[in-house]
Amino acid sequence: DIQMTQSPSSLSASVRDRVTITCRASQSISRHLNWYQQQPGKAPKLLIYAASSLQSGVPSRFSGSGSGTDFTLTISTLQPEDFATYYCQQSYTSRPTFGGGTKVEIK
Amino acid sequence: QVTLKESGPALVKSTQTLTLTCTFSGFSLSTTGMRVSWIRQPPGKALEWLARIDWDDDKFYSTSLKTRLTISKDTSKNQVVLTMANMDPVDTATYYCARDYYYESSAYYLWDYWGQGTLVTVSS
Numbered sequence: 669d670i671q672m673t674q675s676p677s678s679l680s681a682s683v684r685d686r687v688t689i690t691c692r693a694s695q696s697i698s699r700h701l702n703w704y705q706q707q708p709g710k711a712p713k714l715l716i717y718a719a720s721s722l723q724s725g726v727p728s729r730f731s732g733s734g735s736g737t738d739f740t741l742t743i744s745t746l747q748p749e750d751f752a753t754y755y756c757q758q759s760y761t762s763r764p765t766f767g768g769g770t771k772v773e774i775k
Numbered sequence: 776q777v778t779l780k781e782s783g784p785a786l787v788k789s790t791q792t793l794t795l796t797c798t799f800s801g802f803s804l805s806t807t808g809m810r811v812s813w814i815r816q817p818p819g820k821a822l823e824w825l826a827r828i829d830w831d832d833d834k835f836y837s838t839s840l841k842t843r844l845t846i847s848k849d850t851s852k853n854q855v856v857l858t859m860a861n862m863d864p865v866d867t868a869t870y871y872c873a874r875d876y877y878y879e880s881s882a883y884y885l886w887d888y889w890g891q892g893t894l895v896t897v898s899s
Contacts, residue, residue: 711873712822713889755822759886762827766814768821769821
């Protein structure tokens with residue numbers, strides 16, 4: 669199975685900060701990489717699919733980039749509602765796998 | 776409007792078999808390109824994909840759990856059922872079902888709808 673490694677596992681940031689989260693796959697997954705946001709007690713919400721495509725209804729301050737094995741999620745200007753846990757997921761194989769998550773906390 | 780909802784026991788005992796049902800509306804699992812997966816999340820931990828069933832009845836299982844899992848669908852009832860045998864306290868988690876669907880416009884499968892999740896606790 670493909671292993672997905674996210675970093676950092678947690679970070680502290682302030683409102684209006686720029687935040688970057690990275691995700692590395694154990695083998696090439698082309699651009700089959702998705703990003704989710706999960707608020708406490710809620711189901712994950714799709715933010716970015718195919719590495720860089722913004723899901724409908726998601727604010728444009730979220731962006732994704734990368735291909736192959738290295739990917740990045742960027743929040744350009746952190747808003748109060750963005751404090752949450754973020755997961756990457758590869759959908760390249762028939763057995764998708766998730767990263768360990770990055771918790772974005774208020775500084 | 777697409778919705779999914781998980782149902783099943785909140786508490787099971789070690790060695791028992793867990794049966795979870797995902798009841799959905801707003802789409803049909805007989806539609807080409809439609810798929811439903813089960814994912815779980817132990818308290819405070821990361822997401823783990825468990826199994827998937829496709830519109831053509833193809834089935835896929837987690838490599839580490841495949842001997843314990845069975846997934847099936849009832850298209851007429853709009854349900855997907857997951858059974859997990861030989862439950863253990865480490866299987867305590869919130870279990871989610873989610874649909875992914877092939878959008879021609881994106882040429883990509885989008886995991887766009889998830890259920891609210893159901894917490895299953897396994898007692899020893």
